[in-house]
Amino acid sequence: METKDRLILADMTVLDVVNRFRGTEAVFRNYDQQAGFCICCNALFETLTELCGRHGIDLHRLLEELEKAARE
Numbered sequence: 807m808e809t810k811d812r813l814i815l816a817d818m819t820v821l822d823v824v825n826r827f828r829g830t831e832a833v834f835r836n837y838d839q840q841a842g843f844c845i846c847c848n849a850l851f852e853t854l855t856e857l858c859g860r861h862g863i864d865l866h867r868l869l870e871e872l873e874k875a876a877r878e
Contacts, residue, residue, distance in 0.1 A: 813876045816865060820857060821850040827876035836871075837863055 814823055814830075823830050824846060834845040841849070841861040849857050854872075858865040 812869075812873060814854075814869060814872045816855045816869060817853050819851055819853055820845060823854070823872060823876075824850075827872075829875040829878055830872050833868070833871045833875050837861075837868065 813827065820834065824834065831846055838844050840863060841857070843849075845857065852860075854868060855865060857863065858868060
């Protein structure tokens, strides 16, 4: 999928994503254990790139999962 067709981009914040696409909250919850904290509680103002870089989360995989949830 080309960037122009994506609903969710790596430079969006967690808050941007959850606010626009409520179904994505469940995706973030699936990564809470890996991050070591509640992402939706403690990382709302981080971009997806920042979040993944700091906590060893695969950015490509997260973007794909969020995109899927946003489109459902």
